[in-house]
Amino acid sequence: MELRKKVCVLEDDDDIREIISFLLESEHYEVFSYPTVKDFTNGVTTITPDIFILDIMLPDGNGIDVCKGIKSNDSYAAIPVIMMSANYTENDVQNNCKPEDFIRKPFDIGDFVDRVALQLRH
Template identity: 55%
Template structure:
């Protein structure tokens, strides 16, 4: 029986960062749906069943904290782990504002990032 790869939804407005993270996660044998905007993310969230969300805090058309709050208050997605990312190093402020399972500051160590993903996906 073929093992199904786990799916991660990535919301990151910076094209370069989004492409690098998607590549890293694909190399770790995860399927990735990567979104540049909150609008595109919200359009697709009703269609899929991801195993994890990776969300940037500061986005061009919205705020990752608001997206996190929306996901955690939705019966269909409240149980899915969320990793928040931000160049803002005030992670305690971010953690107080949303109920994400984890937070990582950008720029981040690639090995640390991958380790955190594995922690929630295993």
């Protein structure tokens, strides 16, 4: 049996986090979701995800800083990162950390799923 791809989601909005988890689980991914940077930092040490999906504006930090941390960590640097934001532009994000993709909120559900799948194939 093929191991399911592990998706690590950092999103503080409960509704968006639930929607993302539901969408990805319906695509047979194993989803680990966290509402805060602290929870994410504690939780990610126990898994090796295949992709990170990070919101930017968080109650206890910033997804761009989390992205920089991932990209500078040898254990995680090769894992794709998708950033999401309603308030930042792709340029804002690309100038600060180098995610593989950027999704503007609100997002199209089909497009979201396709873009996650695309990153997981690379």
